Amino acid sequence: MKEFRCEKCNKLLGKYRGCRELEIKCPRCGRVNYLREDASAATPGNNYPGGTPVVVSS
Numbered sequence: 200m201k202e203f204r205c206e207k208c209n210k211l212l213g214k215y216r217g218c219r220e221l222e223i224k225c226p227r228c229g230r231v232n233y234l235r236e237d238a239s240a241a242t243p244g245n246n247y248p249g250g251t252p253v254v255v256s257s
């Protein structure tokens with residue numbers, strides 16, 4: 200389990216395991232914290248307006 204802490208006040212908001220996306224509003228300072236695991240899934244330039252996604256096979 201990994202700890203998820205507030206970016207602003209470092210309050211422990213919860214623990215997670217195998218979570219991809221998470222959004223928690225800190226009850227102490229009101230900061231909305233976002234968590235996004237699995238950075239490899241977040242591919243920049245994932246928008247292909249009117250185009251075809253390029254599949255890279257390795």
Ligand SMILES: [Zn+2]
Pocket residue numbers: 205206207208209210225226227228229230
């Ligand atoms: Zn906070």
